[in-house]
Structures are given as C-alpha cells and as structure tokens.
Amino acid sequence: MAEPYYVDEVAGRDDDSAVGTPTAPYQTLLFAMKMHPPESSSYLVKKASAADEAAEYKNVSDTALKKAKKIYEGWKRKQDKSSDLEIKAREEEMRRLAILEEAKKVVLDEDSSLPAAKRIRLDETEGVTLGTADKPGTRVKVLGRVHRSRTQKEVMFITLKDGYGQMQVVFGGQLIKTYAAMTLTLETSIEIKGQLRELPPKASAPLNRELHADYFRIIGAAAGDKEAITNKVQADGDNQTLLDQRHLVLRGDNASNVMKVRAAVLRAFRQAYLETRCLEVAPPSMVQTQVEGGATLFGFKYYDQEAYLTQSSQLYLETCLPSMGDVFCICPSFRAERSLTRRHLAEYMHIEAELDFITFDDLLSHLEHVICRVVDLILADPVTAAYVKDLNSKFQPPSRPFKRMKYADAIEWLNEHKIDFDDDELPEDDPQRKRPHRFGDDIAEAAERKMTDILNVPIFLTHFPAEIKAFYMSRDPADRRVTESVDVLMPNVGEIVGGSMRISDYDELMAAYKRVEIDATPYYWYTDQRKYGTSPHGGYGLGLERFLAWLCDRHTVRDCVLYPRFVNRCTP
Ligand code: 4AD
Numbered sequence: 070m071a072e073p074y075y076v077d078e079v080a081g082r083d084d085d086s087a088v089g090t091p092t093a094p095y096q097t098l099l100f101a102m103k104m105h106p107p108e109s110s111s112y113l114v115k116k117a118s119a120a121d122e123a124a125e126y127k128n129v130s131d132t133a134l135k136k137a138k139k140i141y142e143g144w145k146r147k148q149d150k151s152s153d154l155e156i157k158a159r160e161e162e163m164r165r166l167a168i169l170e171e172a173k174k175v176v177l178d179e180d181s182s183l184p185a186a187k188r189i190r191l192d193e194t195e196g197v198t199l200g201t202a203d204k205p206g207t208r209v210k211v212l213g214r215v216h217r218s219r220t221q222k223e224v225m226f227i228t229l230k231d232g233y234g235q236m237q238v239v240f241g242g243q244l245i246k247t248y249a250a251m252t253l254t255l256e257t258s259i260e261i262k263g264q265l266r267e268l269p270p271k272a273s274a275p276l277n278r279e280l281h282a283d284y285f286r287i288i289g290a291a292a293g294d295k296e297a298i299t300n301k302v303q304a305d306g307d308n309q310t311l312l313d314q315r316h317l318v319l320r321g322d323n324a325s326n327v328m329k330v331r332a333a334v335l336r337a338f339r340q341a342y343l344e345t346r347c348l349e350v351a352p353p354s355m356v357q358t359q360v361e362g363g364a365t366l367f368g369f370k371y372y373d374q375e376a377y378l379t380q381s382s383q384l385y386l387e388t389c390l391p392s393m394g395d396v397f398c399i400c401p402s403f404r405a406e407r408s409l410t411r412r413h414l415a416e417y418m419h420i421e422a423e424l425d426f427i428t429f430d431d432l433l434s435h436l437e438h439v440i441c442r443v444v445d446l447i448l449a450d451p452v453t454a455a456y457v458k459d460l461n462s463k464f465q466p467p468s469r470p471f472k473r474m475k476y477a478d479a480i481e482w483l484n485e486h487k488i489d490f491d492d493d494e495l496p497e498d499d500p501q502r503k504r505p506h507r508f509g510d511d512i513a514e515a516a517e518r519k520m521t522d523i524l525n526v527p528i529f530l531t532h533f534p535a536e537i538k539a540f541y542m543s544r545d546p547a548d549r550r551v552t553e554s555v556d557v558l559m560p561n562v563g564e565i566v567g568g569s570m571r572i573s574d575y576d577e578l579m580a581a582y583k584r585v586e587i588d589a590t591p592y593y594w595y596t597d598q599r600k601y602g603t604s605p606h607g608g609y610g611l612g613l614e615r616f617l618a619w620l621c622d623r624h625t626v627r628d629c630v631l632y633p634r635f636v637n638r639c640t641p
Contacts, residue, residue, distance in 0.1 A: 074101045074110055075126055078117035091126070098129065102141040107134075172248040179262065179284040186210035186262040192234030192276070199267045199278050206265040211236060211280065212288070214320075215257045225250060229261065229280075232325075237274035238263070239281050249287050256291035256298050256320060315632055316641055326456040327621050327629055333453040334617060335399060337446035338420055341439050347395040347422055352385035354401065357591050360384055361539055365404040367415075378403035381610055384541075384595045386423035387571060390606055391598075397422040402610070409636055410514060411625035412562060412615055416634040420616075423608035429545075429553040429570050432607045433529055436557060436566065437471050440527070447620070461622035467527045475532045476551065479520065480506045486523065488516050511537045514563060521558045528558040540581040542569040543607075555609070559619040568609025575599035 074089035081087060081096035095101040101112050113126035188210045200206025213231035225240040238261055244250055263282035268274055302317045311318055318324050359366055360381040367378040382398050389396040402419035424435060444466045448454045457464055484505045491513060495502040532551040535544060542552035557566035572578045578599055582589040614626035627633040
C-alpha cells in the first residue's frame, strides 16, 4: 500500500489547503476518506485528546476505522445516487432536445381535401352536428387560448377558452409530434380546425362534445418557464401580487365569471327599471357639491376652480323628476375612503334611482321589487345562473317581504345580543371604549355585519336619527328625531343600499344646510327643485360591487370590480 495519509485532529484542515501529508494534514478521518477512499488508502491519526504537543501519529484503531468507514459508505451511497440522478436528468434533457429538434422538421399542412371549416365561438351549438368514430361531424374552426392541457399516452387534451365558452380539443397523430404542440404553454392563442364529435361514454367536457383537431396554427405563444402564467398567479398567492397581476388573474374562471355575472346584473337592473318605467340618465362625474359629507371627497383643480369627483348622482337625479319622471343612473361614484375594509372602494359602480310623488312605504316596496326582480332575471338566464351556482352554490333568492327593522329596535337587538358599540375614537385600552349601544350611535360595520349574519335574511333597517344621516333626508312626521331613511342589509356583506325620502320643503332644506354647515350657494340648482313645484320624493343608491359580493359570495368587493381602486391602489 502507498504512503499513509495524515490526520491531525487539532492542527489539520478539512479543505483545499490540506493534502494529507505531515505538513498539511487533514482534520478528520472522514474527510481523509472522502479524499482518498479507504479501499486503497491507509491513515495515521494524531488525536485531539493527545495533550502533549509532541504526540505521535498513530494507526487508527479497528473500531474507529470501522465507525468512520460506515459513515463514509453512507455518504458515498448518497453521492452515487445523486450523480446517477444528475446523469439521468442530463440524458433525459438531451433526449428531449433531440426530440424537439426532430419535431421542428414536422410540418403540419392543412388537408385541402377536407370540407371547409365553419368558424364558431366555443359556446355555439347551432348549425353544427356531432360526429362519432364512423360518422363525420361538422368541421369547425375555433380561435381561443389554451386554458388547460394534459398529455395522455399518444393524445393531448386541450381545454380552449374564448370568453364565450370552453371546448375540449383532442390532438393526436402528426399534431402532437409538432414542435408547437410539444412546447405549448397555457394562454397561447391558437387557431384550431377539426371535427366536432360526441364524447366517449363516461367522459365529460363542456357541452358534451370534443373537437378532434386535424390542423392548428399558433397565433401568439404565451411565455413559459419562470414567466409562465401559473408562476405569475397562484390561487393562494399573496394579495398584493394578485392585485398587481390582476390582468392575469382575470384570465381565470372565477375572476372572469364574476365579471360576466356583473354584466348580467347590470342588464337585469336596466331591464327592471325599464319595466318600472324609470328612465336612464347620465349625470356628470365632475361636480362642485358634496352629497355624503366632506371627509370622503376627492378634490381636483377644474381649470381654475375647485371641483370634486362625484360621491353620488342623487342631487342631479332629483332635478330630472319634473320633466323625465322616475329616473335612474348607473355611474361610478368616488369616495376617498381611508378605511381598508373588505367592502370599501375608492371608485365603485353606483346604481341610483329617484322616484317622484311617493311615500316612504312606496320606496321600500320599489326597492324590494327591484332587488327581487334582478335576482329572478339572473336566475332565469341559464348561462348566468350557472355562473352564480358555480361561485355561490348555496345561493337562495331572498323571500318577500324583507324583514323591516327600525334603527331604535336594532339598537335594542344589539344590546340584547351583547354586541357592543366600539368607540374607535378612544384608545384601545380605554375601559369606556366598548359599551352597550345608545340611540344616536352610528352602528359600525362589524356590529351591523354580526346582526345581519345572525338574522341571515335581507333587512330593511329604517328610521335612522337625523344626526347620523345626510343633510337631505326628510324627517319622519311621527317622530321628528328620525329620518325616513333605509339601509338594505344583506347577509355576509351588510349594507348594500342607502336611501331615503328627501326634504321637499324649501325652508326645511335651508335649515338642513345650516345644521351641517354647508354653504347653500353652490346648491342653488338643487334648492330650486323646492321652489318650482316641489313634491314628496325619494330614492336610493346601491353599490353594485356589494350586491355582487352578496350574490357571488365573494369575500371582498375588490373581487367584484375589474380593476379595484382603494387606499393607495391605482395600479394596474
Ligand atoms: O349610503 P350611501 O353613501 O348613499 C348615497 O350615496 C346616497 N346619496 C345614494 C342615493 O340615495 N341616491 O351609498 C349608497 C351605497 C351604499 O349602500 C353602498 O352599497 C355603496 O353605495 N357604497 C360603496 N360601495 C363601495 N365602496 C364604497 N366606498 C362605498 N360607499 C358607498
């Protein structure tokens, strides 16, 4: 056997500076073995326990050698395994690259002897017949993006989406041998031609059909690897990332289905208003008056003047009544809300209506009718109903009449249920901070939600004290402390509607401006309604995103708008 290798447990080094000679010894026997395998080497060790500086290098005892060898062999086995895996992975990669290289040579030509393909959207069923293995179906051309794909033996299944529907597409034969098919990434836009067929027994796919492709062409390949959409957005990704990548989140089923329900809800509201003879108008977004208090106004310079983004179109709607009859509008409202709650947006879609010559009771009946009619219209449309079912499988249309509860009774109800008022003006540890509710308290979001969730039905919460409501609300003739006002509360969300009868008397309105210290001058056009043939009238505003959060069971209104705007978020 050759020269032994030297191990000095005190002065040795287990790194590149050591070579195993007496002048450059290793520090541990295991390291010496890793460098010089025990099958062909011997070692001399100077023990750490040898206190004497002049201690000698000695042969390793049999037991110590056996023990070190055992550890060494374990390490060796692991090394071998990982280098085996590395080699295998490298070979696999080489094979894959070779196959891809080969695939580049496969050219897919459209077979001109096949019947011309009929262009259809993915949800179309009219004018197409489904074939079987022996009977040809309609040859169609579809355009869309790859939503999902999986390869099974010699077949590739693609779920294509085009915003109208989804279709299962089957690639076999030459098609899967092409470079494009082998490197297909999710979201790639693609044109596919082929024959529509019935599904094999027990299989399931949209509209119970699948497209057996005979030709395809990539229109725009989507990024893959690190940039692949599945890496950019993950269902359990953190909120900020998902918000930054909202444009990609919208490619998903849930997010886009909520948007489809949103469009259907807007159609349904318009239909319900058409049926109740309300006329659609479009008030301005840039205004010079406030409606719901100065704290949430977004101000901006309008040329050389001060102006705001509208908080509500209500005041303008009121001016339409005399000549246009009952009116409604669906326009964005803006609130510079500081609160980061799950039901507040800085920009939201406000559905507002104003009705002339009505009583407070008429207002409540109208509200109940419109909400129920919209739900009925949504559920009567099989496509939208399917989206709602998918998003909110437990959804039940509300039963009529809605529960009516006066504010004063709600205060009592909260106290009976030990739901305290939380005065967030006071420090967290102030013993006065939490106390039973009193008449005059603004019922906070958390308390309101608890009540709504326990009662678990839509509620008309009415007759709020004048002090906690907007200046324009008329008082209840039977109890002048309170207003003829209503909030509609829905389980899971809380308030989705705020409405009231409006002050119709000129002097009373002037007193109301004074009470809240609003300068009446810029409101001259609003005040004039009381000068030129006043009337008992009222209306309401409904937050579309809150309505959707209720209908589609979304945790937050941010999921119910295309690109949410809230504190510090204006991107993308
Ligand atoms: O209760 P609000 O403030 O009432 C008004 O603006 C009235 N002037 C409307 C009218 O009578 N024409 O708002 C009405 C509804 C709320 O119930 C809520 O659904 C929604 O608008 N809303 C918001 N939605 C999302 N984010 C916000 N920051 C919202 N503020 C109000």
